[in-house]
Amino acid sequence: MYSGLTAAGGIKAGFSSLGIFVFQWVPSIMLSLSTAGSAGFAAGSTSSTAGPITSAVTIPQIKIYLQDISPSPIYQHFITDWGLFAALSLFISLLLLALLVYCVMRLRQVRHFEHERFEAASATVVAHDIPRTHLRWERVLTEVTSDNEQNWRMAILEADIMLGELLDTLGYRGETMADKMRAVDRADFNTIDLAWEAHRMRNRIAHETSETALNPRDVRHTIDLYQRVFREFNFVA
Numbered sequence: 001m002y003s004g005l006t007a008a009g010g011i012k013a014g015f016s017s018l019g020i021f022v023f024q025w026v027p028s029i030m031l032s033l034s035t036a037g038s039a040g041f042a043a044g045s046t047s048s049t050a051g052p053i054t055s056a057v058t059i060p061q062i063k064i065y066l067q068d069i070s071p072s073p074i075y076q077h078f079i080t081d082w083g084l085f086a087a088l089s090l091f092i093s094l095l096l097l098a099l100l101v102y103c104v105m106r107l108r109q110v111r112h113f114e115h116e117r118f119e120a121a122s123a124t125v126v127a128h129d130i131p132r133t134h135l136r137w138e139r140v141l142t143e144v145t146s147d148n149e150q151n152w153r154m155a156i157l158e159a160d161i162m163l164g165e166l167l168d169t170l171g172y173r174g175e176t177m178a179d180k181m182r183a184v185d186r187a188d189f190n191t192i193d194l195a196w197e198a199h200r201m202r203n204r205i206a207h208e209t210s211e212t213a214l215n216p217r218d219v220r221h222t223i224d225l226y227q228r229v230f231r232e233f234n235f236v237a
Contacts, residue, residue: 136162137227137236144223152219153205159226160202163195166235191229198225 136158143155160177167180170189174180177199184192201222205214230236 133162133165133235134237137230140223144219149214152214152216156202156205156219156222159223160199162235163199163226163229166230166233169235170233189232191232194225195229198222198229201225 140155140158140162143151143158146152164177164180167177167184172180172183174183181192181195181199186192189195201218227236
């Protein structure tokens with residue numbers, strides 16, 4: 001409550017200062033300017049009624065005061081200029097207000113545009129942020145479609161390495177791949193039989209010499225087995 005009273009007191013003091021400025025300082029300055037430019041006053045002379053303003057006055061009182069102390073041409077000139085000044089000030093204020101509104105609207109549009117661009121860029125980055133396993137699998141598929149048997153062997157060996165990493169990720173531990181697959185619970189691993197079949201094919205290829213010809217059909221079937229295992233756990237696309 002004390003802070004509220006303090007704030008209210010500050011606002012009151014601010015309005016009081018504004019009133020003094022508008023109704024004391026502004027009339028005094030305008031009166032001084034009008035008197036200084038008056039042809040009816042001799043240089044260095046002062047008016048007996050042009051004393052300092054020490055209390056707040058109203059607009060009608062200012063008009064009467066200026067009319068009393070100023071020669072008629074000076075007063076009319078002051079009234080005319082003040083009207084033009086007020087009109088010009090109002091016109092400029094409206095222009096500045098319109099410019100301010102326009103700038104605020106444009107700023108909001110720019111921020112909205114930047115936000116949309118940022119969201120689009122983020123979506124693009126996410127869309128192109130391909131997991132490393134997907135990239136490796138794409139390379140395996142590319143090697144299988146080549147005409148080089150050595151690439152086929154490398155593809156199957158790489159696929160079996162990825163199978164071992166999948167088992168590690170799922171929490172199965174063992175000294176060898178066979179140990180890891182023996183620890184698998186079939187209720188949680190529907191394609192475990194396919195994994196066994198693919199792994200046996202890998203062992204056969206690993207123990208064969210490079211001169212032993214591979215059957216392209218067996219190679220593609222083995223890669224398909226690995227793929228079905230990986231897709232069960234969303235390990236590859």
